[in-house]
Amino acid sequence: MENEDGLVIFFWIGTLIMISMTLGVLLIALIYQRKVLKIRQAESENLLRVSLESEKRERKRIAEDFHDGISGDMITIRNHISQLETKIQDQESRAVLYGVKTSVENMLAEVKVISYNLMPPLLDTLGLVPTLEDYFERIKKWSLLTIHTDFYQRDIPVSASNSYELYRIVQELLGNMLKYGNVTVVHFSIKKIDSFLELEIKDNGSPFDFFENLKKSKGMGLKNILSRSKQIGGKIKQSSSETGNVIQIRFPASEHEN
Secondary structure (H helix, E strand, O other), rough: HHHHHHHHHHHHHHHHHHHHHHHHHHHHHHHHHHHHHHHHHHHHHHHHHHHHHHHHHHHHHHHHHHHHHHHHHHHHHHHHHHHHHHHHHOOOHHHHHHHHHHHHHHHHHHHHHHHHHHHHHOOOOOOOOHHHHHHHHHHHHHOOEEEEEEEEOOOOOOOOHHHHHHHHHHHHHHHHHHOOOOOOOOEEEEEEEEEEEEEEEEEEOOOHHHHHHHHHHHHHHHHHHHHHHHHHEEEEEEEOOOHHHHHEEEOOOOOOOO
């Protein structure tokens, strides 16, 4: 009888040991899996950061090449044509020169727009708010869009790198609104909530589910918005609206405020 009791106790001890070992192995596997996931996530975030920084540098380089190289050459050509105009008396030849000069001036204007869109110079000199206001004015000149703005202060505490990402986010959002949303009125605001800033864009366009379209989209527009939001530590939220859409991006403010 004592032998049987000893066997039962031994059986249960062995079972408990086996269960403990199994749970231990599962726990180690879970910890390892979480560690690998964190490493991959860190690698992914680092890759994203490097990719966005590389894009910014390349945009800046191309913009400078456009401004300093192509624009400079075109200005020289325009000036030479102007000098030729004063020396040529034949009306037909002068008309041809005038047409060429007009084409050069149009191309020069287009190059300036491309250079500006690649890397707005106002970001470095005046900051986020004046750059956005200038961008909105440019949009209103060539579209029927009405844009209302509300900035809680002119000197918003945003770092230079985050200002660039925010500018690109706004570009992508407005671009999508104009291209797909039949939008005519936009309300844009940046406000401060505790230690966070919140960028909000409201429109009167066609209903649009940001996250559902993000899953289905084959393009890079929405993915870039999400990537840039993550880069500045922000979170995207879409609020319900009876008409149009409301997109909000909340992100940490800079440590100091002027």
